[in-house]
Amino acid sequence: MQEHLGRQDGVAKAEVSLIDGKVTVWPKEDGRLDPAHLLKAVYDSGVTVAEMTMTARGHLEKGPDGAVLLRVTNNEIFPIVPNQLSRDLESLAGSSKEVTVRGRLYKKPSGKQKARSGEPLRLEILEVLKKE
Amino acid sequence: MRAKHLLVLLLLGWTFAPAAWAQIERVEMRVEGMT
Numbered sequence: 001m002q003e004h005l006g007r008q009d010g011v012a013k014a015e016v017s018l019i020d021g022k023v024t025v026w027p028k029e030d031g032r033l034d035p036a037h038l039l040k041a042v043y044d045s046g047v048t049v050a051e052m053t054m055t056a057r058g059h060l061e062k063g064p065d066g067a068v069l070l071r072v073t074n075n076e077i078f079p080i081v082p083n084q085l086s087r088d089l090e091s092l093a094g095s096s097k098e099v100t101v102r103g104r105l106y107k108k109p110s111g112k113q114k115a116r117s118g119e120p121l122r123l124e125i126l127e128v129l130k131k132e
Numbered sequence: 133m134r135a136k137h138l139l140v141l142l143l144l145g146w147t148f149a150p151a152a153w154a155q156i157e158r159v160e161m162r163v164e165g166m167t
Binding site for chain 1: 162
């Protein structure tokens, strides 16, 4: 799986820990990595993803419907799941301030629920690491 | 002429730098069924 992930677009390095079932992927210098593509690549290698988190630096914006979005690169935008942390950051939407956050992009549905495919990954902010 | 070039470079840098700084730093996954 490590080799398979390492061959994916935008991946600089992938590390797989068999002991705790943890996979870490670092992007190439331009930081353009598609988490949805990674999720699919892991499934293709025959294992189930229980949870996916991302640490990213970007700008906050407001979408046409008023929802807060994190723009990571010019064409990578993640809708943000509203929670206390996202509400605290809302005032930064549209400003030039950059934020670094760690958030959950995917969690395996519990029980017999099926994973929704085709929907954009939404970012649930777990931690605000930096505001600058 | 040199000053003009410098100004253009500064403007280009100002325009594109924020996009270059913004990026995914790391993606982590917890997986099941790995042998």
